[in-house]
Amino acid sequence: MENDLEIFFSLINNTLEYWWVIIPATILGIVVGAIPGFSAANTIIVLLPLTLSMGPEAGMIFMVAIYTSSRLGAGIPAVLVNIPGTAGAAATPLDGYPMSKRGEGQKALSISFTSSVLGGLLTTILALILIPWLSQVAYYLHSVEMIVIMLFGISLIATISSQDTLKGLIAGLFGLMIGYIGADVVYEIPRGTFGFLELYDKVPLVPALVGLFAISEAFVVIDRKMVTIQSQEKNIVHSWQQTFNGIKITLIRWKHVIWTSILGLIIGVIPGAGAAIASFVAYQQSKNFSKTPELYGTGHPEGLIAPESSNNGVTSGTLIPLLIIGVPGGATAAIMAVVLEYHGVQFGPDIFETNPMLGYGPFVAMGITYIILGFLIMPLTRYFSNVLLIPTKYIAPLIIVFTLVGSFVPRAYVFDIYVAIVFGIIGYIARKTGYHVAAILIGVILGPMLENFFLRALRISQGDLTTLFSSSLGNTLWILLIISLFVPSLKKYFSKQK
Amino acid sequence: MDVFMSLKSKNSRQQDSKNVLPDLIIPTLALIFTIYYLTTITEAPWIAQASAIVVGSILILLIVIFFAKTFFMVRKEKEVVSFTNLNLDKTTTIKRLILLILTLCFTVFLEILGFTLSAIIFLFFAIILLSSLKNWKNALIISLSCSLMGYFIFIYIFNTQFPRGVFENFIERIQDGK
Numbered sequence: 001m002e003n004d005l006e007i008f009f010s011l012i013n014n015t016l017e018y019w020w021v022i023i024p025a026t027i028l029g030i031v032v033g034a035i036p037g038f039s040a041a042n043t044i045i046v047l048l049p050l051t052l053s054m055g056p057e058a059g060m061i062f063m064v065a066i067y068t069s070s071r072l073g074a075g076i077p078a079v080l081v082n083i084p085g086t087a088g089a090a091a092t093p094l095d096g097y098p099m100s101k102r103g104e105g106q107k108a109l110s111i112s113f114t115s116s117v118l119g120g121l122l123t124t125i126l127a128l129i130l131i132p133w134l135s136q137v138a139y140y141l142h143s144v145e146m147i148v149i150m151l152f153g154i155s156l157i158a159t160i161s162s163q164d165t166l167k168g169l170i171a172g173l174f175g176l177m178i179g180y181i182g183a184d185v186v187y188e189i190p191r192g193t194f195g196f197l198e199l200y201d202k203v204p205l206v207p208a209l210v211g212l213f214a215i216s217e218a219f220v221v222i223d224r225k226m227v228t229i230q231s232q233e234k235n236i237v238h239s240w241q242q243t244f245n246g247i248k249i250t251l252i253r254w255k256h257v258i259w260t261s262i263l264g265l266i267i268g269v270i271p272g273a274g275a276a277i278a279s280f281v282a283y284q285q286s287k288n289f290s291k292t293p294e295l296y297g298t299g300h301p302e303g304l305i306a307p308e309s310s311n312n313g314v315t316s317g318t319l320i321p322l323l324i325i326g327v328p329g330g331a332t333a334a335i336m337a338v339v340l341e342y343h344g345v346q347f348g349p350d351i352f353e354t355n356p357m358l359g360y361g362p363f364v365a366m367g368i369t370y371i372i373l374g375f376l377i378m379p380l381t382r383y384f385s386n387v388l389l390i391p392t393k394y395i396a397p398l399i400i401v402f403t404l405v406g407s408f409v410p411r412a413y414v415f416d417i418y419v420a421i422v423f424g425i426i427g428y429i430a431r432k433t434g435y436h437v438a439a440i441l442i443g444v445i446l447g448p449m450l451e452n453f454f455l456r457a458l459r460i461s462q463g464d465l466t467t468l469f470s471s472s473l474g475n476t477l478w479i480l481l482i483i484s485l486f487v488p489s490l491k492k493y494f495s496k497q498k
Numbered sequence: 499m500d501v502f503m504s505l506k507s508k509n510s511r512q513q514d515s516k517n518v519l520p521d522l523i524i525p526t527l528a529l530i531f532t533i534y535y536l537t538t539i540t541e542a543p544w545i546a547q548a549s550a551i552v553v554g555s556i557l558i559l560l561i562v563i564f565f566a567k568t569f570f571m572v573r574k575e576k577e578v579v580s581f582t583n584l585n586l587d588k589t590t591t592i593k594r595l596i597l598l599i600l601t602l603c604f605t606v607f608l609e610i611l612g613f614t615l616s617a618i619i620f621l622f623f624a625i626i627l628l629s630s631l632k633n634w635k636n637a638l639i640i641s642l643s644c645s646l647m648g649y650f651i652f653i654y655i656f657n658t659q660f661p662r663g664v665f666e667n668f669i670e671r672i673q674d675g676k
Contacts, residue, residue, distance in 0.1 A: 049656075050651075050656060050658070053656050053658045053659075166563065166567070167521075167524075167564075170525055173557040174531070174557065176553050177535055178531070184542060184546045186546060187546050189539070189542045189546065191535060191550070192538050193538075219594055223590060391629075392628070393625055394625060394640055397620065397621050397628070400597075400620075401604070401617050401621060401644075401648070404604070405608070405613055405617075408660070409658060409660070414609050417608070421605070425598075426527070429520070429524060432520060433521045434521070450549060450553075451550075454548055455545060455546065458548050463544050463548070
């Protein structure tokens with residue numbers, strides 16, 4: 001116990017040494033989070049050259065701080081102008097905006113920030129406590145179980161985040177096939193490389209990421225004139241009293257903050273079920289258990305606390321499967337995986353022993369960011385009334401320039417920029433036709449890992465495919481996978497019957 | 499009158515139904531790629547082929563199901579064979595295509611001119627294009643300031659591996675006092 005505390009305090013000390021990374025990233029995260037359509041994922045991609053040039057610890061802390069603070073910043077336009085900054089804040093305006101319309105914008109922001117900070121901090125501490133036990137589970141997972149878990153991850157992303165399960169599955173498996181490109185690790189036979197030597201060492205992940213997320217986003221965004229609109233100043237009544245009232249209202253409802261944030265943490269661990277799902281589930285459950293459900297949607301504080309504390313609970317949840325078994329819980333975690341892989345970081349339970357700064361460090365950094373946010377953002381509630389106008393005619397070309405060059409940085413091949421453009425075209429078509437780009441990217445990331453586990457399992461069983469059904473844990477996971485695939489269709493069928 | 503009514507109902511059905519062709523692009527690409535991939539592993543031992551064969555076969559099966567589902571929806575007139583899902587209105591499509599060409603040119607120039615100069619040129623023309631050939635002064639100011647800021651932060655301060663060219667080498671020579 002004493003030893004654990006010693007490690008914990010040394011982690012805090014080490015993380016605090018990166019204050020020069022945490023503070024600017026926190027401020028940047030709030031700003032980008034407040035710009036609708038410009039997510040934490042996009043910001044991290046634009047700043048990839050910077051992140052890749054830092055060491056893995058500094059890079060991870062930088063990404064975590066941006067991710068955490070942007071989650072909080074996304075509540076600002078959701079409350080003030082009824083436009084969620086990110087999908088995770090989609091349930092926030094339901095009760096936040098009616099409060100703003102009543103002239104209680106500052107109070108609503110204060111409630112949103114307090115519940116976010118408390119919810120985020122609580123789940124971060126919970127994650128830190130639970131991780132040593134959770135990571136032990138990974139030791140029981142062998143090649144066969146890992147194969148099923150990876151396919152399970154892909155299928156969950158497909159069924160949960162996509163509107164159409166079939167499209168989601170096609171996107172995920174297409175990603176896996178792309179991830180298989182390159183020379184075989186054992187027999188060194190080039191596969192699916194189109195004759196390009198540059199693809200022998202598998203598809204470069206940074207260009208794939210840049211193309212699927214940033215380039216496609218730049219081409220989609222030019223349909224719109226502005227990335228965001230101006231806030232309605234008339235809705236804000238400036239008074240410090242409102243800020244204090246907001247804090248008080250949230251603290252009185254501490255039980256509400258606790259259970260909704262834990263709900264967010266649990267949902268965050270499930271690959272694909274991101275903050276958007278967590279915030280709606282928390283909102284709905286909060287309404288179901290409320291003594292005054294009729295007040296929801298009219299500017300009820302509990303209706304604002306539930307989505308905000310749960311979507312901040314997701315933040316630490318998404319990192320858990322990434323660090324323990326290498327399966328990213330969502331898009332931002334997938335981007336973090338790409339950056340850490342560039343630095344040669346190996347995920348798995350051993351990371352907590354061999355490199356605690358990368359294992360536990362992200363959670364410590366997250367906790368510190370929440371504490372900084374608590375002090376930084378409250379005084380600013382007064383001044384958040386003006387959201388900047390950003391015309392897309394400027395933002396789209398800037399995204400293209402900086403992200404494309406970012407895809408050049410890891411290997412210094414111009415070829416990688418062309419790879420990013422190709423993925424950009426695929427990503428653009430995917431976005432426009434309802435195929436999830438995150439499912440494709442997670443497929444590309446998991447492809448080589450899945451192949452390695454396949455190779456290992458088949459070499460042990462001397463090429464016998466039935467080995468995939470040889471373990472009881474694996475078989476249980478197979479059954480769960482099949483059930484998860486049919487749940488959406490069954491739900492649809494039963495709702496039609498009603 | 500009947501003909502008019504049937505035409506009207508057909509039109510309204512078409513408006514209610516979904517356009518199907520764009521949805522088929524990703525599965526078609528996936529199908530072509532999977533078949534191509536499988537042809538490249540024929541020489542490999544079974545152990546090295548297995549994962550691609552398993553995943554590829556499931557993918558092909560799903561694509562076939564998707565095509566069949568789409569075919570039946572078209573037959574039921576719930577979906578229409580058209581490309582309009584992609585928002586292909588003429589002006590935006592032309593702008594998007596020119597932006598893609600500019601992006602390709604940027605990549606070519608990057609090798610010759612380096613980051614700063616190619617970024618200035620790309621940003622200037624892209625902003626002009628997206629602002630419908632207006633505001634060339636704003637385009638010039640933004641392209642110059644953002645590119646130079648990018649140079650300053652990423653190359654000068656952090657010494658990141660950005661493509662270097664005439665401008666970057668010139669500044670480096672001044673710094674070295676040559």
